[in-house]
Amino acid sequence: MDSALAVQLALALASMAGVLGYRVYFRGERAARAAGRTSRPMPVPVRALMTVSVVGVWFVMPFLPQPLLGAWPDAALSAARAPDLLPAMPGRWGQLLLGAPFAVGGFAVYVVLMRRNATVTARDYSRPAKLLMSGAYGHVRHPVVVARFLGTCGLVLVTGAAYTALLLPLLAAQLWLTARIEEREVLEPCFGxxxxxxxxxxxxxxCPQVLLLAAVLALGLIVPWL
Structure with a gap:
């Protein structure tokens, strides 16, 4: 296996540790409440693990050396490497210009939604003060997950990171798992x-809006290999 691909795969799998920490924390808080003990804030190590593994790792991966999206696996272009922020290959400017709004917009929406989440989880992360159902939450139940995924896809297009693009299904699975944990361990017990x-x-x-955005991104990610 290519060493660059091995590094990408190792980082993607290591990021799953954050999902495990997330589940252990919520399970522990449910057990504490069932035993009559007071809930505690999310411990700093767990929060740091979540931030680094679920967010930080996937932000770094597209910037690590790897084949260029659209060049690999063409042997004639094997020397082309990502990240490629000043595109020279035909078509790369189109990928960058398509990906930049998704990367900037996706992560901006992510930050805004996380700050909104903080207003209902400030006292107890495992027991939100209310169920958010308006705004973005009126279109999809997990807009934070959607923003994270679309933003990362946009970043992959900006950098031209071929191996990170191949591993995006692992990110989708990871984000789906975190959403399921939140629903089963927090939202269902708290709001019934x-x-x-x-x-x-x-x-x-x-939802229709997300489907349209995903289709546009998919074209940018898939067309270089056709």
Missing amino acids: KQFDVYRRSVPGFI
């Missing part, structure tokens, strides 16, 4: 019937 009604009326990740 209210969350059940919300879940039945609002999709988890895909």
